[in-house]
Amino acid sequence: MPVRVRHDQAALARAVRAVTPAPGLVSWGVDPRRNRVRVALDARADDPATAALARRLRGLGDVVSVVTAARQHQQGTVRGGDKWVPGSEGACSVGFSAVGSDGSRHFLTAGHCTNDANQAAYGYDGSRVGTSNTGGTHSVNAREGDFGLVDVDQPGWTLSPDVNTYGGSDVVVTGYAQPVTGMSICRSGQTSGWRCGTVTAVxxxxxxxxxxxxxxxxxxxxxxxxxxGGSYVSGDKAVGIHSGGGNACGQSNPNTDAQPVGEALAKWNLTLSTGGTQPGKVTVASPGDQTGTVGQAASLTLRASGGTAPYTWSATGLPSGLRIDASTGVVSGTPSTAGTSSVTVTARDKNGTTGTASFGWTIRTTGGTTPTIVNPGSQTAYVGTPVTLPIQASNAVRYQATGLPTGLRIDAATGVVSGTPSQWGIFTSTVTVTGSGGATASARFTWNVWFR
Structure with missing residues (x-):
């Protein structure tokens, strides 16, 4: 039996067209049984655009029924290099998924993307993924570093150890590594995609x-x-989080700055989300041999990965006057006795699994000569052409260098930099000389390495 309705199809179509996008819009469409357009808004939405949409729709009369409903979710995956948006600001990129010691879910990104406390975070599909900088204590953008944390607190999202390669198979992260000069890396970000190169300075x-x-x-x-905020990986190891850069893609001599990921994990006692065969194994990153001077304060932060955080730290063979913090893995104190010690540090996870690293620690006496160094200034070299650069210094007993162009090295005894550059680019080098009493002096300069 026909039933006369109040609103014809044209009126219903006009009402549907009146629905415009808003962050709190959940669903909408014609409800033929009730002869009206049903619009569902997120009950938790409190933004001005959603409120304005609700007022406008209610002003259309009973052709529209405005109801509240829980936000619906497609299944989303948090993946390194993908897009995320802090509130209504410009988009950033995901670094790496991580888990807290209490099982909480997060992803790491750049600190300058997470400056605002308790800000809504939206995923690559525009739906909410979580909350950025919860409590205002999970963002660092200062001398300490450039890293921040987003809590993945929405149930429709899962953490992934993957990094997006934008065209190839995802990289499955199995752990993390400290960056070293000359390391091959690839970077993933939502604007320029997958880009590869090498670490030129640390x-x-x-x-x-x-x-x-x-x-x-x-x-x-x-x-x-x-x-x-995007991911830097070397092979299947997480290395860093994108901070900034100079010349962009398509320009000559590009360069990018990145935050080592290990510092961010340690700051908030996080465990990297990983795949592969890592579970159960605890690995302690070796810090390399250390030096110090009697009477001068020392500090060394140790890093562990794998197993199940939190870790409990212990050490044997530390120089007299130094101790290790059992909860943070930081060795600190003031050495009181000269000599060389063989140090072994151990990290034990919550399940009792342990990992160790061993290294030497030499403490020198006070006094001795104070070295000086002459900055050689900016250098020009060419790929495939041998280079010799004597570093001029006085009262120096040892020479060290970081950030040299690929193919060059420094003689620790004479201070002569030599070799044949194998890669073009701009490199920032730091040469450090050590005096007989342990005092140091440094010079920082650039290399412009070209093709002939």
Whole structure:
């Protein structure tokens, strides 16, 4: 039996067209049984656009029924290099998925993307993935570093150990590694995709104009705006989080700055989400041989990965006056006795699995000569052409260098830099000389390596 309705199809179609996008819009469509358009809004939405949409729809009369409903989710995956958006700001990129000691779910990204406390975070599909900088204590963008944390608190999202290669198979992260000069790396970000190169310098300070950040590493893999927070990997190891860069993709001599991922994991006692065959194994990254001076404060932060956090730390053979913090893995104190010690550090996870690393620690006496060094200034070299550069210094007993162009090395006894460059680019080198009493002096300069 026919039933007369109040709203014809044209009126219902006009009402459907009146529905415009808003962050709190859940669903909408014609409800033929009730002869009206049903619009569902997120009950938790409190943004102005959603409120304005609700007022406008209710002003259309009973042709529209505005109801509240829980936000619906497609199954989303948190993956390194993918897009995420802090609130209504410009997009950034995901670094790496990580888990807290209490089982909480997160992803790491750049600190300058997470400056605002308790900000809504949206995933690559525009739906909410979580909350950025919860409590205002999970973002660092200062001398300490450039890294931040997003809590993945929405049930429709899962963590993944994968990094997006934008065209190839995803890289499945199995752990993390410290960056070293000459390391091959690839970078993933939502603007420029998958870009590869090498680490050209480590432990660098970068002045961004509004902030100076210490402890970054530099690469020649290009980047563009919106790649901030994205992943740096070497093979299947997580290495860093994208911070900034100079010349962009398509320009000559690109360079990018990145935050070592291990520092961010240690800051908030996180375990990297990993795949492969790692479960159960605890690995302690060797810090290399250490030096110090009697009466001068020392500090060394140790890193562990794998197993199940948190870790409990212990050490044997530490120089007199030094101790290790059992909860953080930081060795600190003031050496009181000269000599060389053989140190072994152990990290034990919550399940009792352990990992160790051994290294030497030499403590020198006070006094001795104070070295000086002459900065050689900017250098020009060519790929395939041998280079010899004597470093001029006085009262030096040892020479060290970081950030040299690929193919060059420094003689620890004479201070002569020599070799044949094998890669073009701009490299920032630091040469450090050590005096007989352990005092040091450094010079920092650049190399411009070209093709002939």
């Amino acid at each position: 432990n660098q300070s970068v002045d961004y104009g509004n902030v100076v950040v210490d402890g970054l590493f530099i690469t020649n893999a290009c980047s563009q705006g919106g790649d901030s």
